[in-house]
Amino acid sequence: MENAAENLSSLYGQTLYLDKLFSYCPGCGHGIVTRLVAETIEAMGIREKTVSVVGIGCGGFSHHYLDIDAIEAMHGRSPSVATGFKLASPENFVFTYQGDGDMGAIGLADLLHAANKGVPITCLMINNTVFGMTGGQMSPTSLPGQVTATTQKGRDTRLHGYPILVPEMMRAMPGVKYLARESVADAAAIRRSGKSLRRAFECQEKNLGFAFVEFIVPCPTGLKKSVREAYDWCKNEMVSYFKPGVFKDETE
Amino acid sequence: MEFKARTVKAPTKKAPAREGAHQESARPGNRAPRGRNGQGLFGDPKIARNAMIEETLFLKNTETFAEAMVRCGVRYHFAYPITPASDVMKYSAVLLPKYGGRMIQMESELAVANALAGCACTGKLGATSTSGPGMSLMQETISFMAGAQLPCLMLDSMRVGPGDGDIIGAQSNYYQATRGGGHGDYRVIVLAPDSGQSVVDLMPEAVKLAYAYRTPVLFVMDGVTAQMTETSTFPEPHDYAADFDTSPWRYTGTKDHPKRFLLTGSYNHAQGYELNERLRKKFETIKEKEQRWEDEYLDDAELLLVGFGIHGRMIRELTAQLRSQNLKVGRIKPITLWPFPDRAFDKLSPSLKNVLVVEMNHGQMIDDVRLALNGRAPTHFLGKTGGDTPLRTLAEIKAKALELLGG
Numbered sequence: 001m002e003n004a005a006e007n008l009s010s011l012y013g014q015t016l017y018l019d020k021l022f023s024y025c026p027g028c029g030h031g032i033v034t035r036l037v038a039e040t041i042e043a044m045g046i047r048e049k050t051v052s053v054v055g056i057g058c059g060g061f062s063h064h065y066l067d068i069d070a071i072e073a074m075h076g077r078s079p080s081v082a083t084g085f086k087l088a089s090p091e092n093f094v095f096t097y098q099g100d101g102d103m104g105a106i107g108l109a110d111l112l113h114a115a116n117k118g119v120p121i122t123c124l125m126i127n128n129t130v131f132g133m134t135g136g137q138m139s140p141t142s143l144p145g146q147v148t149a150t151t152q153k154g155r156d157t158r159l160h161g162y163p164i165l166v167p168e169m170m171r172a173m174p175g176v177k178y179l180a181r182e183s184v185a186d187a188a189a190i191r192r193s194g195k196s197l198r199r200a201f202e203c204q205e206k207n208l209g210f211a212f213v214e215f216i217v218p219c220p221t222g223l224k225k226s227v228r229e230a231y232d233w234c235k236n237e238m239v240s241y242f243k244p245g246v247f248k249d250e251t252e
Numbered sequence: 253m254e255f256k257a258r259t260v261k262a263p264t265k266k267a268p269a270r271e272g273a274h275q276e277s278a279r280p281g282n283r284a285p286r287g288r289n290g291q292g293l294f295g296d297p298k299i300a301r302n303a304m305i306e307e308t309l310f311l312k313n314t315e316t317f318a319e320a321m322v323r324c325g326v327r328y329h330f331a332y333p334i335t336p337a338s339d340v341m342k343y344s345a346v347l348l349p350k351y352g353g354r355m356i357q358m359e360s361e362l363a364v365a366n367a368l369a370g371c372a373c374t375g376k377l378g379a380t381s382t383s384g385p386g387m388s389l390m391q392e393t394i395s396f397m398a399g400a401q402l403p404c405l406m407l408d409s410m411r412v413g414p415g416d417g418d419i420i421g422a423q424s425n426y427y428q429a430t431r432g433g434g435h436g437d438y439r440v441i442v443l444a445p446d447s448g449q450s451v452v453d454l455m456p457e458a459v460k461l462a463y464a465y466r467t468p469v470l471f472v473m474d475g476v477t478a479q480m481t482e483t484s485t486f487p488e489p490h491d492y493a494a495d496f497d498t499s500p501w502r503y504t505g506t507k508d509h510p511k512r513f514l515l516t517g518s519y520n521h522a523q524g525y526e527l528n529e530r531l532r533k534k535f536e537t538i539k540e541k542e543q544r545w546e547d548e549y550l551d552d553a554e555l556l557l558v559g560f561g562i563h564g565r566m567i568r569e570l571t572a573q574l575r576s577q578n579l580k581v582g583r584i585k586p587i588t589l590w591p592f593p594d595r596a597f598d599k600l601s602p603s604l605k606n607v608l609v610v611e612m613n614h615g616q617m618i619d620d621v622r623l624a625l626n627g628r629a630p631t632h633f634l635g636k637t638g639g640d641t642p643l644r645t646l647a648e649i650k651a652k653a654l655e656l657l658g659g
Contacts (some may be wrong), residue, residue, distance in 0.1 A: 048507040053370070056517075063513060070513040071373050074396050077366035080358070084370030084378065087356065088328055089504055092374075110366070112570045113359040 011145045013042040024058065027227030029217020029234070030214045032184040033126050033193070034062045034157050040197045044205070051079040051085065055102030057133045058219075059076060059126050065248070076107020079114035082121045089205065090120075096181045098126045100127040104140040104164050111166070111212075118175020118209040125166060125212070128219035129238060136222035143241055146224075163241060167214050170227040171247050177209035179248040183216035185235035189244065196246065211251075216242045274530030303563060308485040313477055314339035314381070314544035316448040316484050317407055318347060320455040321379050326405060327353030327493035328378040330364045334623075335419040336475045337409040340381035342632060361386040365393035372402035375498030377459065377491075381407040383475075384417055387433070394468055399516035401501075401526065401534075403462035403493075406440075406472045409478040410612075413639050422637045423561060426616035429472050430590040437528055439535050441469045441542065442589040446477060446565040448484035454587070455469020457544075459492035462513055466501070467539055472589065472616045474612050475559040476643055511553050516640060545593035546585040551573065551601050553582025555631070557649075558621050560586045561609040563577060565611065566646050570653065579657055589617070604629045606656040610649055611635040612642045 008018050016038035024030045041047050050068045055062045056075040063070030073081040078096035086094050096216055103125045130148055131137040138148040138155055141163045145154035155163075162201060170176045178200045182193035196213050203211035214240050218230035225233060311319065321329070326352040329348060331341035345355040358364045364380050371378035382390065387408045397404060410425045412418035428444045441461050445451040451471070460468040493565050503586045518524035546564075548571055550556070557567045566584035574581040580603065584596045607629050613657045622631050634644055634652050 007581070049505040051373075051503055051505060067511050069369070069505050069511060071367070071503055072513065072515055073366065074392055077362065077369075077393070080363040080366035081370035081373070083356075083363075084330065084367030085373055086370075087354065087367070088371040088376040088378065089374040092505055109359060110363055113363060156461065209443075219404065 012038055012142070013047075014058060014067050015042045020065055022065065023061055025219075025221040027208060027218065027220040028058070029128060029184045029215065029219065030058055030126055030134075032163070032190060033124070033215050033217060034143050034174070035097075036190070036194050036197050037062070037124070038066055039194065040201055041066070043198070044092045044201060046205070047203075049091065050095070053082045053085065053094065053096045054127055055098035057099040057102050057120075057131065059097050059099040059102060062214065075106070076102050077110055078102070078107065079110040079119075079121070079123055082123075083114050083119045086119060086121050089106060093201070095122040095204070097124050097126070097200070099132065100125060100129065101131045101139045104166055108140075108164075108166075112169065113177050115170045115210045115212060116173050117178075118173075119205050120204050120209055122204050122211045122213075124197075125214045126217055127166075128212055128217050128222060128240065129163070130219055130222035132219045132222040136216065136219070136224065141242070143237060153168040161169055165242070167212060167247055170212060173210075175209050177250045178203040178211035178213075180212070180245045181214040181216065181242060182244075183234065183239050183244050183245060184218075185216070185231060185239055192244070198250055206251065208251060214242070216244065238240040273366050279366070282341045283359065286300065306486065306488055306532075308483060310481065310483050311448065312339055312481045313448045313451060313473065314409060314479070315343040317381065317453050317471065317473075318343040318476075319486060320452045320484075321405055322347050322351055322353070323486055323489040324459050325377045325457045325493040326379045327351060327376060329353070329355040330358055330367045330371070330378060330380050331355065331382065332358055332361050332364050334383045334386045336411060336421060337381045337383045337386070337407065340407060340409075343522065361389035362393070365390035365527045365596060366546045368404050369393055369397050369400070369402055371382050371399060372404045373503045375502030375504070377403065377405070377462070377493035378405070379405040383409045383411045384413045384506075385635075387425060387428060391428075391434035393434075394440060394514055395432065395438060397468045398432075398434075398438035398440060399436065399531065400514050401466040402468070403466050404468050405458055405462060405471070406468060409473050409475055411475050412642060418638060419475075420642060421477075421479060421612065422639070422642045423472075423563075423612035424475045424588065424637055425472060426611070426613060429470055430592065430620070438531060438561075439538075439590050441465070441591075442465060443469065443537060444473050444560040444564070444587060444589050445471065445473060446561050446585065448480070448482045452486055456490070456492050461542065463493055463496040463498075465597040467534070467538075472561070474613070476562045501597050543591050543593040544586060545596045546587060546597050547583065547599065548598040549580070549582035550584070550596075552580055552603050553600070554580040554603050554605045555582070555606045555653060556600065556604060557610065557653065558580060558617070559606065560589060560617065562643065563612065563649075566649065570646060570650055571647060574653065581653065581657070586617070592620040594620070597624040600628065607631045608649075608653060608656055609633050609635075610644055612644075620640040641651070
């Protein structure tokens with residue numbers, strides 16, 4: 001085991017706590033995104049100046065596995081907290097890590113205005129289509145007909161509208177310099193996620209403007225599915241609605 | 253928003269009339285500061301403005317608040333327009349760049365409060381200014397900042413409530429200011445100036461309190477005091493926030509410290525208990541050490557007059573007037589609304605027969621007065637809110653005082 005840990009350290013360095021067990025549920029997509037964040041910070045050598053502003057919900061756990069300073073903001077407010085922080089301390093690297101409830105529901109205004117201002121921060125939205133921590137309630141990104149704790153007969157689009165497409169809303173904003181949606185549905189998608197994350201982080205390092213990446217991930221517990229079923233559902237259902245792609249890359 | 257390199261011009265010796273009410277003194281020795289190029293809005297904001305000297309200015313008191321806070325170290329002011337507080341941001345938008353700082357207009361008071369919290373996490377001094385409805389929107393984050401032990405300055409330029417209320421001045425937010433306003437067991441330090449000069453005089457104290465106790469400090473001004481234009485003398489600028497070492501707690505990366513994280517929630521029940529105990533002890537210390545008030549003639553007063561803000565100022569005049577007629581009147585003007593100066597009431601003598609509390613509301617501070625008196629004397633109230641002038645006139649207060657003295 002010691003050797004294994006050493007090998008992992010050569011890959012993840014100091015950023016990821018290798019000795020700490022995730023409190024994410026088995027199969028949770030957060031584990032993958034959190035690891036990608038650690039890898040990217042390590043690869044860019046920015047650990048010591050990085051500050052993470054995390055949301056409320058399972059995404060708030062992310063910094064517990066990372067050896068970086070972190071601020072747990074109030075629900076949805078991470079982009080505003082990050083804006084104030086970056087203004088007062090522009091030498092820090094600041095990213096937010098939020099779920100689809102935190103960012104797409106209660107904090108949508110904070111996100112869109114930070115994006116529209118072109119604040120040089122990086123915002124990450126981990127979209128699993130449910131409020132995971134509170135027990136799998138409907139989120140703004142729940143799919144039409146999706147059964148959740150609060151839509152027992154499935155999301156009724158006449159009542160709840162359609163799943164919100166967050167990055168698409170920011171396309172026309174000149175202050176947004178990197179904009180992408182990725183998924184963790186399979187190995188190839190995870191590799192693309194890592195690349196997008198790197199671009200989004202570099203966008204801030206170059207002080208170009210706002211950068212955003214949405215990650216489509218499964219929440220087996222919230223979706224009431226086995227891990228395998230949840231990944232299949234992510235690959236087939238979620239990704240067909242939330243189409244991955246790089247919407248904008250003005251980082252060169 | 254532009255992020256290109258941006259030159260910040262040094263303030264010139266001639267007063268730029270278009271740049272708001274702020275006047276640059278042309279006295280000898282007022283050297284132009286050494287300006288430096290900034291690096292865009294999110295670049296290095298260190299611009300020296302070391303040329304400012306003591307000045308007497310004729311300003312609206314909201315502008316006085318802006319001038320005073322900047323002179324005492326505020327470099328980041330987050331705000332959203334609302335009457336009667338908008339003049340603070342209008343003034344600071346012009347003034348702050350001269351100090352290498354910035355006023356940022358956010359999209360709502362929710363965003364304002366949270367950007368302020370983010371700024372506070374860096375250890376740097378930020379401020380906000382608002383009025384009733386804006387204050388209500390900020391409450392969640394004020395609770396957050398109190399829990400997270402983040403220092404900042406705030407101004408509530410109080411107007412008539414409830415709901416959208418009225419833009420005219422009032423003292424309607426006494427409860428909200430002094431009871432915490434948001435969720436949880438917390439308090440913020442509340443300072444109630446009654447004039448432009450008292451804003452200037454309290455400002456260094458406010459910054460020191462915010463940093464010494466690492467907690468939000470709230471100024472409350474009734475809209476009458478806030479909208480008044482008068483003369484205030486400002487001392488030389490001094491960055492009081494910079495006197496405090498924030499390196500033991502600020503969240504600016506692990507370069508010089510092991511991982512830190514700001515947590516106001518709890519992952520186990522013990523954490524929730526520890527956080528609350530820590531805060532309780534701090535608030536008890538503040539309550540014991542930081543009560544501030546003004547009093548006169550308590551040793552033989554038969555009638556005690558109590559008021560804060562504009563009514564505190566009127567009562568000072570009235571007390572002098574009634575004393576000149578040999579009427580045994582005393583007064584207490586709370587300067588800290590929280591902690592409420594209940595120690596002032598310990599100085600009262602058995603001669604006390606009646607207490608009159610005057611407020612621009614339907615009776616909020618009177619609760620604290622009654623608690624401090626603990627049944628020692630009957631407590632009467634005079635106050636109103638809403639309408640053209642929510643203020644009770646000096647004649648009305650005098651008539652009520654005379655009635656109580658005669659009775």
